[in-house]
Amino acid sequence: MVACPCSEHHDTRRMVLTGGPGAGKTAVLEIVRRSLCEHVRxxxxxxxxxxxxxxxxxxxxxxxxxxxxxxxxxxxQLEATGDAHNAAIVLCDRGTVDGLAYWPASAEDFWASTGTTLEAELERYDAVVHLRTPAAEQGYNRQNPVRIESAAAAAEIDARILRIWAPHPRRHLVEASGDFLDKAAATLAILRHELPECCAHHVRSALPEVGR
Ligand SMILES: [Zn+2]
Ligand SMILES: [Zn+2]
Structure with missing residues (x-):
C-alpha cells in the first residue's frame, strides 16, 4: 500500500475481482496492493x-x-471489516455469488441455503472485474497448492462464474492473455478509474518493477 495524505471522507465502493482458477488473481492483487494508495483495501x-x-x-x-x-x-464478514476504515475502494477477492459456481445442487437451492437472492448479492458490489482463466495452452497456473482443479475443470468454473455475474450492470472482463502484466495493467486502469479524485492523484503513474 502506498501511503496517502488524503483525509477526506470516502463513500466506500465495494468491488470484486473474480475469475476462474489459475486466472492470476493472486499475482494481480499483489500488484494492486503495491500500486494503489492505502485507501484501496x-x-x-x-x-x-x-x-x-x-x-x-x-x-x-x-x-x-x-x-x-x-x-x-x-x-x-470480511466485507463487514472492509467497510470499517474509510476505504475509498474495498476490493474483494471474489464475492458472495462465486460460491454458486462450486455448489453441488441447483441455483435455487444455493439461494435457499444462503437466505438471499442473486439480485440482492449483485447489488452488494459497485463493480466487478473478471479475469478470464487461460486455456491450457496459454499457461494455466497450477502452482497454488490450494488449486486442485484440472485445466478443463478450471475453464468450466470460469464459464460458470462468467454466467453468474453476467446480469451485473458494471462488469469488466479482462481476457486471458499470455502476459499477466497486461491483466494487471488492465485491472489497475479500471481501479484507478473508480478511485475518487481526492486519492486519484496520489497513485503511482507507472507499474512497479515486477519480474521484468
Ligand atoms: Zn481520498
Ligand atoms: Zn488515498
Missing part, C-alpha cells in the same frame, strides 16, 4: 482462509455444501 480470499485453515476439502456433495456455506459467511 484488498480483502483476502474467503476460500483460502477456509481451506487454508483446515476446513475439510472433500468431493462429496454434503462436504461441498458445508464448505461453500462456510466460505459465503466468511465473505460476508
Amino acid at each position: 484488498v480483502l483476502p480470499e474467503a476460500a483460502s482462509i477456509v481451506f487454508g485453515g483446515g476446513f475439510p476439502r472433500e468431493d462429496d456433495p454434503q462436504c461441498r455444501r458445508a464448505a461453500q456455506l462456510a466460505i459465503f459467511h466468511v465473505q460476508r
